[in-house]
Amino acid sequence: MAIQASKYIWKNGELLPWQEATVHVLSHAIHYGSSVFEGIRVYATPEGPAAFRLQEHIDRLFDSARIHRVPMPFDRDALLKACEQVVVENGLDSAYLRPIVFRGYGGLGVVPGEDVETEVVVAAVSWGRYLGEEAMEHGVDVAVTSWQRPAPNTVPTLAKAGGNYISGSLISSEAKRHGYGEGIALSHDGLVSEGAGENLFLVRNGVLYTPPVAASILGGITRDTVMHMAAELDIEVRELAMPREMLYLADEAFFTGTAAEITPIRSIDGITVRAGGRGPITRQFQDRFFGLFDGSTADRHGWLTHFSRPMNEDQEIPHVANAV
Template identity: 45%
Template sequence: MVGIRALSKIWLNGRLVPWDDARIHVLTHGLHYGYSIFEGLRCYATARGPAVFRLREHFERFGNSAKIYRMKLPFDRTTLERATLDLVRANGVPEAYLRPIAYSGYGEMGIDPSKSPVEVAIAMWEWGAYLGDEGVRRGVRATVSSWVRMDSRMLPPQAKCAANYANSALAKMEATSAGYDEAIILNSAGMVAEGPGENIFRVKNGIVSTPPASSGILRGITRDSVIRFVRDEGLEFQRTDFTREELFTA
């Protein structure tokens, strides 16, 4: 769990508003039906000031998620990128996690979200390593989940949508309740897909591999960065399916 320390501002529907004023109605459509898309970015401290990691790529994926879910965003990518940088400046925090989100707002109830307005917010807070500093130093204990990763016949895994993460939440809770730190989720073919909130890489005999997009994973921005690093180091790399047994013997 992340204890969120309130900062000064949140960007909401085109304006920077005080943290405590960024509120939504309890009958917000997306709250009931999971119809929201989001991103997760990191801002890092550098000698030249805070820097947002791969800002453009994250908002390109944000826009693609909206297209997949037939969501008409009221702001273009350039506006959202500038809003993100404005938010970082306004809060004055050198390192933070940033969460842009677009959702079907307060309007009408019912399954069809098209009659509800699309609202957009960007929040940021201080958040350390995803699985904790201890996990970075010593590694984590993971277990194969009994829950199966959905495929594109069920929900579109290439969209970073809140509804998709119910699957991740079930796998995560199952793992932590059994004493593990994280889950490994297989797809409907029994191949390794990804974790609840991260992509998976395997290293065996000097070859680095990761499941392909067709395995039902989200195309992670961090995943793409790791692939670039691997290639820059001259290591052999493959996008390929692999079983849990092949993961166990890495």
């Protein structure tokens, strides 16, 4: 899915013009996947642009860096401010934010030397529905792929690290080669794990099922949001190790994630979910979730961080490094 370039990117404490935010080809992260990152949605609300669960995303970024022992040259407050800056100064009403922390230029060893510095970038772009606009109502057709998620004590899946997404790429591309919209992976023990880049929920007999974090999944922030909403709706949630065949017995199924938001699943391995697509419980979650951004759902948890309204085109950007 193509992205639309913005004017500026925040890099190592400065705003740079989009085309100047470059990385050396011998950066450690390019060769060894030594990056950690986040995806954060900013929604247009009646009060202006608002980031969804910004603090939790930045906290997870620091957690991922801690797991991989990547030194962080900026504190949380600096990154929170950088997220706001790239939205406001790019004049965006809504956006997809990509903070990324990576090991930069230095030696070629697998273990980075002390001379390899950490670089930090925050980009803001306009990006639509990850699995397509139509899928939000009608659902997406998915397939279980031959690629499994990493086993415990191999690659830490609770870290949102760049190298982990080689797995997701294989899962998704195999499914798409066979005509499906997305792939689902099993864990090392053959039990249900997650989508290529999404967490997974099933509905059966009014109960919500989702694999536990021990199933080689990323502990998703949208996943956590759905679980909070389920409690408010008096819907039982069971984190459960699930055999593959439970996928075929679902009344409803849906993906969650920052990019995917809450996307219904229409069929799995050619078997249509019993609701035939988006079911009533999935719709309830969608309505409650998207209602946060138009004001129809109260933000009881303080999940929205409101930014200043975007600047007019004729306003001057206060500081841009190397601007021409």
